[in-house]
Amino acid sequence: MIIEPRMRGFICLTAHPAGCEQSVKNQIEYVKSKGAIDGAKKVLVIGASTGFGLASRISSAFGSDAATIGVFFEKPPLAGKTASPGWYNSAAFEKEAHKAGLYAKSINGDAFSNEVKRETLDLIKADLGQVDLVIYSLASPVRTNPNTGVTHRSVLKPIGNTFTNKTVDFHTGKVSEVSIEPCSGDDIENTIAVMGGEDWAMWIDALKAENLLAPGANTVAYSYIGPSVTEAVYRKGTIGRAKDHLEATAFEISDSLADINGKAYVSVNKALVTQASSAIPVIPLYISLLYKIMKAEGIHEGCIEQIQRLYQQRLFTGGEVPVDEKGRIRIDDWEMRDDVQAQVAQLWEQATTENLAEIGDLEGYRKDFYNLFGFDLAGVDYNAEADEMVQVESIS
Ligand code: NAI
Numbered sequence: 423m424i425i426e427p428r429m430r431g432f433i434c435l436t437a438h439p440a441g442c443e444q445s446v447k448n449q450i451e452y453v454k455s456k457g458a459i460d461g462a463k464k465v466l467v468i469g470a471s472t473g474f475g476l477a478s479r480i481s482s483a484f485g486s487d488a489a490t491i492g493v494f495f496e497k498p499p500l501a502g503k504t505a506s507p508g509w510y511n512s513a514a515f516e517k518e519a520h521k522a523g524l525y526a527k528s529i530n531g532d533a534f535s536n537e538v539k540r541e542t543l544d545l546i547k548a549d550l551g552q553v554d555l556v557i558y559s560l561a562s563p564v565r566t567n568p569n570t571g572v573t574h575r576s577v578l579k580p581i582g583n584t585f586t587n588k589t590v591d592f593h594t595g596k597v598s599e600v601s602i603e604p605c606s607g608d609d610i611e612n613t614i615a616v617m618g619g620e621d622w623a624m625w626i627d628a629l630k631a632e633n634l635l636a637p638g639a640n641t642v643a644y645s646y647i648g649p650s651v652t653e654a655v656y657r658k659g660t661i662g663r664a665k666d667h668l669e670a671t672a673f674e675i676s677d678s679l680a681d682i683n684g685k686a687y688v689s690v691n692k693a694l695v696t697q698a699s700s701a702i703p704v705i706p707l708y709i710s711l712l713y714k715i716m717k718a719e720g721i722h723e724g725c726i727e728q729i730q731r732l733y734q735q736r737l738f739t740g741g742e743v744p745v746d747e748k749g750r751i752r753i754d755d756w757e758m759r760d761d762v763q764a765q766v767a768q769l770w771e772q773a774t775t776e777n778l779a780e781i782g783d784l785e786g787y788r789k790d791f792y793n794l795f796g797f798d799l800a801g802v803d804y805n806a807e808a809d810e811m812v813q814v815e816s817i818s
Contacts, residue, residue, distance in 0.1 A: 425504055425808050427797045429593065432701045434795040438804070439812040441796025442510035443517075448799075449480045449726040450518055456730050459485035461738040462555030464636070466546065468493045468533050468625060471508025472794070473696035474644050475559030477725035479515060481733050482555065489525035489550055493533050493542055495562075498817075499810045507697075507795050513814045520815060525549065527816040533560055534621050536568040539628050546634045553634060556641040558622045561698035565616040574615035577660050578702050579605040585654040588773060590707040592700070592787050597775045600703045605660050617664035619643070619671020626675050626686070639684040641675060642737070643668055644691050647754060649763055651770055652704050661702075669750060687743065689736070689751040691728055695790035706787060711769045712757065713783035721756040724790070728753055 428435040465482040469475035470492030482488035492512060499505035512528050519526035527545060531538040546553055566573040582604055589600040605613075614620075622643050629635050645665045648656050656662055668688060675686035693699065693709050700706060716722040723731070732753045737743060746752050756762065769781050778784055792798035 423502065423808060423810055424805065425810065426804070427792060427795060433697065434792075434797070436504045436795065437507040437510055438796030438802070438808060439504070439510040439513070439810065440808055441793075441799045441802045441804075442507050443514035444799045444802050445793055445796060446476075446480070446511050446514040446518065449477060450484045452726050453481050453484040453730055456485070456734065459733045459738050460740065461486035461488065461733055462640070463488050464550045464553045465490045465555045465557065466493070466542065466553045467491070467557040467559065469559035469561065470494050470528070471496050471512045473559065473561065473694070473698065474691060474725050474729060475557060476508070476511055476515070477729035478557040478559060480726060481729045483515075483519050483524050483526065484522070485730065485733060486738075487524060490519070491542065491545060491550070491553075492526070492528045493538060494528065494530060495532055496530055498530070499812065501811065504810045505812070509814065510796060510812055513812045516815045528814050530814070530817055532566075534562075534565045534568065539625065543628060543632055543634060546629075547632065552636040552639070553629070554636040554639045556626065556629065556635075556639070558625065558641060558643040560621070561696070562616060565621065567615065574612040576613040576616035576664065577605055577609045578655060579603065579609060580654045580659045581605055581610065581663070583654075585659075587651065587704050588707055588770070589703045590710065590778060590784070592706045592710070592784060592791065595775060595778055595784055597707065597773055597778055602655055602703060610660050610663050613660040614664045614667045617661060618667030619674075622668065623671050623675055626678065630678065630682070635679070635682055635684060637682050639679070639682065640737070641684070641686045642751075643672065643686075643688050645669060645688045645750065646693065647690050647758070648693060649708065649766060651767070652708055655702065655704055669748065673749065687737070687745070687751050688749075689732055690754045691732075692723060692754045692757040694725055694728070695787055695794065696725070697794060700791060707773065707782070708766070708770070710778065710782035710784050710787040711766050711773065712762070713786045714769070714781065715762055715765045716756065717783060717786065719762065723756070
C-alpha cells in the first residue's frame, strides 16, 4: 500500500516501514562512524523501540557488538493498517543486527506486568545467562501495578498554581498562551506510580533474585531537568516529582547491587522530539527555539548522538563515571550551557506566530516529528508500494 502520514493532534496514526528502517539504518551508521565503545556485551533495554531506548539498543549493538534483548509495547500491523513506528523500528533493528551476526530478540508486551518480566527473565536465562547492562527507558501515560491491580494514570500538570505561558501548535506554527490547571487529588501519587522508580526497582529485584545480573552490572534510567520556562509544568510539576522519585530510586538500587559490585545511574538527557515529549504543552516551543540555537552553535544532538556520547564519554570510559552533586550523569550539559539558555530565554520573550519560523527551528521540529513515524526521510520513495506487514524476526 502507499502509506501517507495521517496526523491527529500530537500523534500520527500511520507509520512508514521503509522510513523507519531508514531511520534505524541512519542511527546505526552514526554509531559505527564514532568507533568501538568498550561497553556492556549483554544488554537488556526496557523501552527499546523508539527514542532514547532505541538509541541505547543501537549504541550497544553497533558500538559494542552487544547481544540485546528489547522490551517494548507496540502495535503490530494488520492487513491495510500500519504498525506503530516502534514495531517497524524493532523489525529493522533486528534485521540489521542479525545481518551483522549479533544476537537480538524482542518481547512485545506490557513491561509493567509480571508476565512480561517472567518472559524476559526466562529468555535471559535460556539465551544469555546474565546481562551486564539494563537500560530503563519507558515513557508511558499509564501503569497497572501488578501487585495491587490498581491502574495509575500520570498527568502533566503544575503543582499549586495555574501555569500560564506560551506554547506552539507545531503543525500550524500558531503561538498562543496556554493555561494548565494545577494537579489535584491523587495526581502526584499516580504520576509517581507510573513514571517514578518503582517498576525499575521491581525489574532489578527480579533479575537479581534469579542471579541474572552479571558481576559489575550497571543499570541506567533517563531523566530530564530543563530550563526555567518549563519548570512549573515539568521539573516542578507532577512529572518532576516522578523524576525525583526515579532519581532517589537509583540510590536504593545501587545499595541493593553492592554485593555484586553493580550500580544504578540516572542520566539526565537533552530535550528532544519524541512521542513522549511532543505531548507536553510548552515543550515544543522550547525545543524549536533550543534547536535553532544549538544548531547555530554546532552542538545539536538527536537521541542517537546523545546516547552514543553517554556511552563513550560517560559510562564506558574505563574510569569513574562522572556525576553531578546529586549523583546524576549529565548529558544535557550542552543544552544547559549558560550561553545557550540565555539565548533561548531571549528568544522566548520575542516568539510570536509571525516570527517563530525565523527565530525558531519549527521546520526542524516538524521534520523530527515526521521522522519519528518514518516520514520525510531522505532516500525513501514514499510513492512506492510499501509492505505494511513487516514482522519483527524474533517475534513472528
Ligand atoms: P518514547 O515514547 O520514544 O519511548 C518510550 C518507550 O517505552 C517505547 O519503546 C515504548 O514502546 C515503551 N513503552 C511504553 N509503555 C510501555 C509498556 N507499558 N511496556 C513496555 N514498553 C513500553 O520516549 P522517550 O522520550 O525516549 O523517553 C524515554 C525516557 O527518557 C523517559 O523516561 C523520558 O522521561 C526520558 N527523557 C526524555 C526526554 C525527551 O525530551 N524526550 C528528555 C530526557 C529524558
